[in-house]
Amino acid sequence: MGLARLSSIEDGNDFSIEYASWLVEHPCALEKFEEMMKIAKGKKIVIFLDYDGTLSDIVPNPEEAFMTDKMRMVLGEVANRFPTAIISGRKRERVQDFVQLKNVYYAGSHGLDIEAPLDSTNSNEKDNKVVFYQPAIEFLPEKQKILNLLGERTKGIKGVNIEDNKFCISVHYRHVHTKDFGSVENIISAVLKEHPNFRVSTGIKVFEIGPNIVWNKGHALEYFLENLGFGNSDDVLPIYIGDDRTDEDAFKVLLKRGQGFPIVVTASPKDTKALYSLREPKEVMEFLLGLVA
Numbered sequence: 676m677g678l679a680r681l682s683s684i685e686d687g688n689d690f691s692i693e694y695a696s697w698l699v700e701h702p703c704a705l706e707k708f709e710e711m712m713k714i715a716k717g718k719k720i721v722i723f724l725d726y727d728g729t730l731s732d733i734v735p736n737p738e739e740a741f742m743t744d745k746m747r748m749v750l751g752e753v754a755n756r757f758p759t760a761i762i763s764g765r766k767r768e769r770v771q772d773f774v775q776l777k778n779v780y781y782a783g784s785h786g787l788d789i790e791a792p793l794d795s796t797n798s799n800e801k802d803n804k805v806v807f808y809q810p811a812i813e814f815l816p817e818k819q820k821i822l823n824l825l826g827e828r829t830k831g832i833k834g835v836n837i838e839d840n841k842f843c844i845s846v847h848y849r850h851v852h853t854k855d856f857g858s859v860e861n862i863i864s865a866v867l868k869e870h871p872n873f874r875v876s877t878g879i880k881v882f883e884i885g886p887n888i889v890w891n892k893g894h895a896l897e898y899f900l901e902n903l904g905f906g907n908s909d910d911v912l913p914i915y916i917g918d919d920r921t922d923e924d925a926f927k928v929l930l931k932r933g934q935g936f937p938i939v940v941t942a943s944p945k946d947t948k949a950l951y952s953l954r955e956p957k958e959v960m961e962f963l964l965g966l967v968a
């Protein structure tokens with residue numbers, strides 16, 4: 676596995692020199708797999724994954740970001756072996772539709788809509804019960820207003836795709852003509868000026884709008900760990916794999932805890948807190964496969 680990758684670096688065109696030197700700081704998790712597993716030995720592994728760009732390829736139409744059957748099979752095996760959660764920017768139910776696995780926990784809206792295992796430490800409940808946590812529930816009516824406003828004001832702009840992600844809104848501009856890009860930006864900032872409880876960030880060809888509260892994918896990760904009974908545990912080893920800017924918040928949490936492996940998915944050098952990297956969802960699958968081999 677390692678050698679195959681190395682030879683493709685040496686072959687030239689596939690890997691840029693810049694990427695090769697970035698890899699020194701963020702080594703490939705496939706190359707480092709054995710070393711990582713030595714560190715993980717005796718620890719309780721917990722798996723966290725982003726969805727788009729991590730479990731499924733980035734595709735032009737968000738509705739078609741399907742996971743391959745092979746990825747589903749491998750992920751199902753991983754989830755049989757280790758507690759596994761997907762933390763996505765999408766609406767939670769949408770990710771569940773894409774993934775179709777019952778043994779996985781899900782969080783949508785960048786961690787604002789969590790379905791987690793019930794923390795059974797102080798109750799007699801069986802541990803397969805789940806609990807829902809939605810820290811921005813009071814913002815739902817305002818989000819709906821913003822969604823309506825954006826729909827009305829972008830109506831004349833070709834290519835805008837507004838995705839309702841329950842607590843958040845994604846405004847995709849991938850298919851918007853360059854000349855109209857500024858208008859989309861202006862509409863969003865005008866709407867948010869009217870709704871200062873919400874803020875905007877950027878993702879892959881998308882504006883992500885959500886409540887302006889201190890809660891992100893990193894908080895969601897900690898919530899899952901807490902409910903799994905690993906809140907203050909020294910022998911837990913969380914692995915978080917993601918490609919998005921919002922995943923950086925989860926990477927930071929792992930660094931702060933001094934635990935686990937933050938792994939970024941990217942095919943080009945990027946500024947990241949992740950300690951390891953994978954190039955694409957196919958490599959994510961290989962990595963996951965290694966965990967259950």
Ligand SMILES: O=P(O)(O)OC[C@H]1O[C@H](O[C@H]2O[C@H](CO)[C@@H](O)[C@H](O)[C@H]2O)[C@H](O)[C@@H](O)[C@@H]1O
Nearest residue numbers: 726727733734735737740763764845879880881
């Ligand atoms: O946290 P994630 O699971 O990574 O979700 C982030 C956003 O992903 C989706 O958009 C991105 O993927 C689309 C499908 O490949 C692509 O067309 C788009 O350009 C990307 O930005 C999703 O549609 C958004 O709602 C998520 O917030």
